[in-house]
Amino acid sequence: MAIEHLRVPLYKTLGKIAALWAAVNIGFYTFLPILGVDLSYNNTPVAITLYYVVWLLISVYVFWDIFSKWLPTENRVWVYGLLCGAYGAFIFFMLFVLSQLPIPQVPRIAQYTDIIFATPWYFLPKALDILIQQVLIAALILALATTFRSVKKTSIVYAVCFGGVHILLFAIGGAPTPYTMVMTLGAVASAFIFPYLILRVPSGFVYNYMIHLTFYVALVMISHTWPPPAIS
Incomplete structure (x- = not known):
């Protein structure tokens, strides 16, 4: 995907990303409990989903000046059809498989054992x-790409930013070490995939989303099949 025509001020974009991500998390951990919402994806999925829908719309609006210039102008109907079909198949798969797996017997630690x-x-x-x-x-x-003009440099800086944010958030939240390590390693590893797909592959955003979601599917399957003996 060509980005030569894009001019994205790095410091402004980083500021917007940081502000949005902070707002989403602050709202999640402070505003939702005030409304009596249990901060568990398993216990109150609909309320949390509605909360995220609001922030999704806000996020797209905030960065629409970038996306409107970057998104392909042609209508890739088959890609979005594939996404919808894959998501529907995924939901059906999860409903069936998860209903067959045993419930792990490990200590519960707030939202970190939700998965x-x-x-x-x-x-x-x-x-x-x-x-x-x-x-x-x-x-x-x-x-990053409009600043460094290199997929390799973009990937390196992205790995530092995305991995660093995970470490910071989990450190502030007191997440268990194994949880922090798995999620941070996943974030850093995504630097080998996400930037390339966004910058070089048409509809790379769709593929990134599928890969990201599949990562969590794999974690859930592993944790249900081989649950950890304890979390510390």
Whole structure:
């Protein structure tokens, strides 16, 4: 995907991304509890999904000046049809497979064990959560690419930014070390895939979303099949 015509001020974009991500998380951990919403994707999936829908619309609006110039003008109906079909098949798959797997017997630690005890409902808000992340990731990659003009340099800086944010957030939240390591390694590893797909592959955003969602599917399957003996 050509980006030569894009002019994205890096510092402004980074500021917007940081502000949006902070607002989403602050609202999640402060505003939703005030409304009596349980901060569990498994227990209150609909309320959390609606919360994320609002922030998804806000995120797209904030970065629309970038996306409107970057998105392909042609109508790739088959790509979006593939996305809808894959998502529908995914939901059906999760409903069936998760209903067959045993519930792990490990200590519960706030939201950090939500994924271990994931039910099919877990993926309703998670799908929106990931979509918001992908909007911010796309904006970050495009801003970095217009600054460094290199996929390699963009990927390196992206890895530092995305991996660093995960470490910071989990450190502030007191996340268990194994959880922090898995998520941070996943964030850093995405630097080998996400920037290239956004910058070089038509409809790369769609593929990034599918890969990101599949990562969580794999984690849920692994945690249900081989649950950790303890979380510390």
